[in-house]
Amino acid sequence: MISLHVQAQPSAPATGKIAFAIHGGAGVIRKQDMSPEKEQAYREKLTEAVLAGYRILQSGGSGLDAVEAAIKILEDSPLFNAGKGAVLNADGKAELDASIMDGKTLAAGAVAAVHRIKNPISLARAVMEKSPHVLLVGEGAEIFAQSQGFELVPETYFITPERQKGLERAKEREKSSQGRQPDKKGTVGAVALDKFGNLAAGTSTGGMMNKRYGRVGDSPIIGAGTYANNATCAVSTTGWGEYFIRTVAAFDVSALMAYKGLSAAEAGKLVIEKIGKLGGDGGMIILDKHGNIAMPFNSEGMYRAYINERGEPVVQIYKDSP
Amino acid sequence: MISLHVQAQPSAPATGKIAFAIHGGAGVIRKQDMSPEKEQAYREKLTEAVLAGYRILQSGGSGLDAVEAAIKILEDSPLFNAGKGAVLNADGKAELDASIMDGKTLAAGAVAAVHRIKNPISLARAVMEKSPHVLLVGEGAEIFAQSQGFELVPETYFITPERQKGLERAKEREKSSQGRQPDKKGTVGAVALDKFGNLAAGTSTGGMMNKRYGRVGDSPIIGAGTYANNATCAVSTTGWGEYFIRTVAAFDVSALMAYKGLSAAEAGKLVIEKIGKLGGDGGMIILDKHGNIAMPFNSEGMYRAYINERGEPVVQIYKDSP
Numbered sequence: 001m002i003s004l005h006v007q008a009q010p011s012a013p014a015t016g017k018i019a020f021a022i023h024g025g026a027g028v029i030r031k032q033d034m035s036p037e038k039e040q041a042y043r044e045k046l047t048e049a050v051l052a053g054y055r056i057l058q059s060g061g062s063g064l065d066a067v068e069a070a071i072k073i074l075e076d077s078p079l080f081n082a083g084k085g086a087v088l089n090a091d092g093k094a095e096l097d098a099s100i101m102d103g104k105t106l107a108a109g110a111v112a113a114v115h116r117i118k119n120p121i122s123l124a125r126a127v128m129e130k131s132p133h134v135l136l137v138g139e140g141a142e143i144f145a146q147s148q149g150f151e152l153v154p155e156t157y158f159i160t161p162e163r164q165k166g167l168e169r170a171k172e173r174e175k176s177s178q179g180r181q182p183d184k185k186g187t188v189g190a191v192a193l194d195k196f197g198n199l200a201a202g203t204s205t206g207g208m209m210n211k212r213y214g215r216v217g218d219s220p221i222i223g224a225g226t227y228a229n230n231a232t233c234a235v236s237t238t239g240w241g242e243y244f245i246r247t248v249a250a251f252d253v254s255a256l257m258a259y260k261g262l263s264a265a266e267a268g269k270l271v272i273e274k275i276g277k278l279g280g281d282g283g284m285i286i287l288d289k290h291g292n293i294a295m296p297f298n299s300e301g302m303y304r305a306y307i308n309e310r311g312e313p314v315v316q317i318y319k320d321s322p
Numbered sequence: 323m324i325s326l327h328v329q330a331q332p333s334a335p336a337t338g339k340i341a342f343a344i345h346g347g348a349g350v351i352r353k354q355d356m357s358p359e360k361e362q363a364y365r366e367k368l369t370e371a372v373l374a375g376y377r378i379l380q381s382g383g384s385g386l387d388a389v390e391a392a393i394k395i396l397e398d399s400p401l402f403n404a405g406k407g408a409v410l411n412a413d414g415k416a417e418l419d420a421s422i423m424d425g426k427t428l429a430a431g432a433v434a435a436v437h438r439i440k441n442p443i444s445l446a447r448a449v450m451e452k453s454p455h456v457l458l459v460g461e462g463a464e465i466f467a468q469s470q471g472f473e474l475v476p477e478t479y480f481i482t483p484e485r486q487k488g489l490e491r492a493k494e495r496e497k498s499s500q501g502r503q504p505d506k507k508g509t510v511g512a513v514a515l516d517k518f519g520n521l522a523a524g525t526s527t528g529g530m531m532n533k534r535y536g537r538v539g540d541s542p543i544i545g546a547g548t549y550a551n552n553a554t555c556a557v558s559t560t561g562w563g564e565y566f567i568r569t570v571a572a573f574d575v576s577a578l579m580a581y582k583g584l585s586a587a588e589a590g591k592l593v594i595e596k597i598g599k600l601g602g603d604g605g606m607i608i609l610d611k612h613g614n615i616a617m618p619f620n621s622e623g624m625y626r627a628y629i630n631e632r633g634e635p636v637v638q639i640y641k642d643s644p
Contacts (some may be wrong), residue, residue, distance in 0.1 A: 106568045106600065112538075113459055133537045134564045137435055138460045140536025214462025215455045216434075223545045223570035242456045246428045248545035248573040255574065259581035278428065 018057040019193040019291035021306035022050050022070050024080045025186030026238045026283035029301030031318055039317065042079055042303060046315045049073040050305040053190055054313075063192035063200030063234070064102055064125065071098075071121040071204050074188035078160045080303075081186025083119060085160050086206025088167040094158035094206050097220040098124040099135075103199030103228035108134050110220040111141040116152040121204045123150060124220070134222060138214075158206075170210040186303075187219055189226070189236025191287040199289060201226050201234035201250075207241070217241025223251035230289060232257040233264055239282010239299060243275045253286055265294040272296045340379040341515040341613035343628035344372050344392050346402045347508035348560045348605035351623025353640055361639065364401055364625060368637045371395040372627040375512055376635075385514035385522030385556070386424055386447065393420075393443040393526050396510035400482045402625075403508025405441060407482050408528025410489040416480035416528050419542040420446040421457075425521030425550035430456050432542040433463040438474040443526045445472060446542070456544060460536075480528075492532040508625075509541055511548070511558025513609040521611060523548050523556035523572075529563070539563025545573035552611060554579040555586050561604010561621060565597045575608055587616040594618045 024046055053070035057063070075083025086094040098120035099110035109128025112135065117123050126148045127136055136144055142152060187205035194200070203226045205219040218224035218241035225241070227250035228234040235250040244250070249271050256267035264286040275282065276298045283297020285304060295304050295316075305315040346368055375392035379385070397405025408416040420442035421432035431450025434457065439445050448470045449458055458466055464474060509527035516522070525548045527541040540546035540563035547563070549572035550556040557572040566572070571593050578589035586608040597604065598620045605619020607626060617626050617638075627637040 108568050113462075131535070132564065133535070134567045135538045135543075137536040137538050140435075140534065144535040212462065213453070213455070213466040214459040216457040216459050221457075221543060221545075222567050223543075223573060227570070242454065245456045245544050246423075246430050248549070248570060251545060251570040251573055252577065255577035255581060259577060 015197070016195045017193065017291045018195050019287055019293060019307065020050060020054045020057055020066055020190070021285045021287055021293050021295070022046065022053065022074070022188070022190045022304065023236060023238055023283070023285045023295070024074060024188050024303030026297045026299040026302035027186065028299065029303065029317060042317065043315045045074070045077045045079055046303060046305040047313045050307060050313050053192060054307045057192060057194050060195060063194040063198050064100065066192040066194065067100060067190040067200045067202040068121055068125055070190045071188055071202050072119050075119050075121060075204055078162070080188045081206045082188045082204040084158050085163060086158050087186070087209040088159065088163050090210050090212045092167060093155055095211070096120045096204070096206055097216060098202070098204035099220045099222060099226040100124045100128060100202040101200065101222060101226050101228040102128065103230040103234055106229060108222045110135045110222060112137045112216045112220040113214055114138070114141050115155050116142055117145055117150065118153045118157065121202050124202070126150070135220060166209055174210065187238040189238060189285060191234035191236055191285050193287055193289065193291050197230065197289070199228045199230050199234040199287065201228040201236050203236045218244035218249070221245055223248050225250060227251045227254055229254050233286050233288045235284055235286050237282060237284040238302065239275070240280045243278055243280025244282060246278065247271065247274050249275065249284065253284070257288070264288040264292050265296070268294045268296040272298050337519070338517045339515065339613045340517050341609055341615060341629065342372060342376045342379055342388055342512070343607045343609055343615050343617070344368065344375065344396070344510070344512040344626065345558060345560055345605070345607045345617070346396060346510050346625030348603070348619045348621040348624035349508065350621065351625065351639060364639065365637045367396070367399045367401055368625060368627040369635045372629060372635050375514060376629045379514060379516050382517060385516040385520050386422065388514040388516065389422060389512040389522045389524040390443055390447055392512045393510055393524050394441050397441050397443060397526055400484070402510045403528045404510045404526040406480050407485060408480050409508070409531040410481065410485050412532050412534045414489060415477055417533070418442045418526070418528055419538060420524070420526035421542045421544060421548040422446045422450060422524040423522065423544060423548050423550040424450065425552040425556055428551060430544045432457045432544060434459045434538045434542040435536055436460070436463050437477050438464055439467055439472065440475045440479065443524050446524070448472070457542060488531055496532065509560040511560060511607060513556035513558055513607050515556070515609055515611065515613050519552065519611070521550045521552050521556040521609065523550040523558050525558045540566035540571070543567055545570050547572060549573045549576055551576050555608050555610045557606055557608050559604060559606040560624065561597070562602045565600055565602025566604060568600065569593065569596050571597065571606065575606070579610070586610040586614050587618070590616045590618040594620050
């Protein structure tokens with residue numbers, strides 16, 4: 001195997017400062033549609049995931065480890081559109097995409113259209129670390145997974161009653177209405193700054209409900225759904241993937257910071273505005289090399305969480321209120 | 323179907339100036355390895371393709387039409403690693419990727435890992451124009467193709483004796499040597515400026531010889547292998563795809579022009595240098611909104627052609643000589 005990731009990028013200032021943030025997807029998430037029990041379940045799972053990642057960073061672990069650990073928790077939860085509980089494609093199957101990037105080396109790994117991988121984020125990491133490639137798709141990615149000792153789960157593992165109902169509703173809407181409205185809720189992602197000054201980002205998704213034709217969104221696309229570079233920032237996006245691909249959203253944030261000197265918040269706001277102008281919606285989490293966090297979105301809500309300056313988890317869901 | 327491409331970008335100055343350039347791949351292309359007959363065959367096919375695209379622009383056709391027409395000619399030729407004559411994967415099959423982008427609307431379409439599409443660039447265009455998606459992969463992409471009236475060709479259509487021999491040699495090298503050396507020759511691409519001031523770019527490839535695991539390179543990735551934006555430039559890349567993904571190469575050229583005011587030549591040189599520093603190689607063709615062409619590469623050669631100020635085709639292959 002050829003190693004593609006040997007040269008370190010200009011390092012972030014290794015002040016020992018750590019920072020961590022996650023998202024659980026942007027979309028039509030409204031307080032009035034949410035039961036207190038459901039909201040509580042989301043808050044608890046986001047808290048668990050953000051704390052899990054942060055504790056890894058506190059104990060000197062790498063940003064990549066923190067990103068992978070938090071995303072695995074979200075993948076394993078049926079609440080989010082990734083791993084177990086992913087939305088179902090038109091054939092009634094979960095079809096999963098994920099990617100991860102190391103800001104120190106610009107190494108990256110991604111998988112798309114896999115059906116039997118419990119934790120796609122871990123497979124994306126194996127592609128990055130154990131293969132000379134960046135992106136593997138479909139059955140080939142699963143063959144690679146087996147060669148790396150990944151256990152394949154049955155396709156039924158991913159299916160939850162709620163997602164089955166969702167698919168039925170989507171198929172009915174399709175029959176009755178003028179067109180297919182994409183259901184875009186719930187991609188998950190994480191960004192980390194570890195005590196060595198290294199940034200990392202990762203994203204995992206089941207994509208669009210009722211999707212066809214092997215459609216792949218932005219989540220496994222380096223530069224669109226995920227990007228990390230120690231010189232600038234780590235980014236994970238969520239939303240209507242086609243718009244994030246066309247705007248090369250995650251990398252554009254980094255480019256605006258590197259080439260125009262914008263802050264993470266300014267760059268993120270500008271890229272979300274570009275997406276909005278094209279007619280798209282969604283959001284992103286951004287972590288810069290100093291530990292500053294921005295979480296811009298133009299959808300009704302975005303599940304998100306971070307660790308504040310006092311080391312406490314902060315969980316937010318809606319636009320105007322926590 | 324939902325249309326994703328309704329809003330026009332800031333238009334290039336519509337001076338009526340047209341420009342067109344193509345590439346037939348970068349790699350270890352050396353004068354001493356080339357017979358006069360083989361070189362002549364490449365020069366003739368590149369001339370045919372660059373003239374075909376240019377004539378479309380001359381007669382008032384769109385940049386997208388010119389890009390598609392030229393790439394189809396290169397796909398149909400067994401000389402290049404795209405369409406017929408694509409390198410074969412480890413299973414002995416051609417596995418094809420392509421993408422196209424419209425600089426006016428930032429609409430984009432791409433397909434990856436298709437096996438039975440004669441002209442993947444035309445399918446990428448259908449994804450852009452006839453679906454709400456950007457990227458379709460594998461069998462799903464072929465099902466979409468059939469729904470759009472594309473005729474599927476047998477997998478044997480793509481296989482040439484030369485590529486079969488190449489695969490056998492690659493498998494032998496793999497057995498005997500310390501590792502797998504990727505064979506990266508021959509992706510094709512085109513960039514166009516039409517008389518309406520619209521830029522377009524497209525790329526098509528068979529990827530890496532002897533590839534496994536559903537490996538997908540940069541050619542179908544918007545921002546890595548292909549990018550077009552009327553505000554800046556149109557770009558198509560070729561080379562060791564993993565590096566072009568990690569550097570988000572095509573979009574980075576556009577970002578350096580938009581945010582730092584670099585010329586197409588300066589931006590292209592800088593991005594190829596970044597790729598070289600990471601250990602990668604390859605090249606790209608860039609066309610800016612004023613019709614300036616840059617063709618930077620750090621490999622031994624790059625098949626390339628453009629139409630000069632006098633309307634004549636110029637074909638180049640090697641680094642230091644034409």
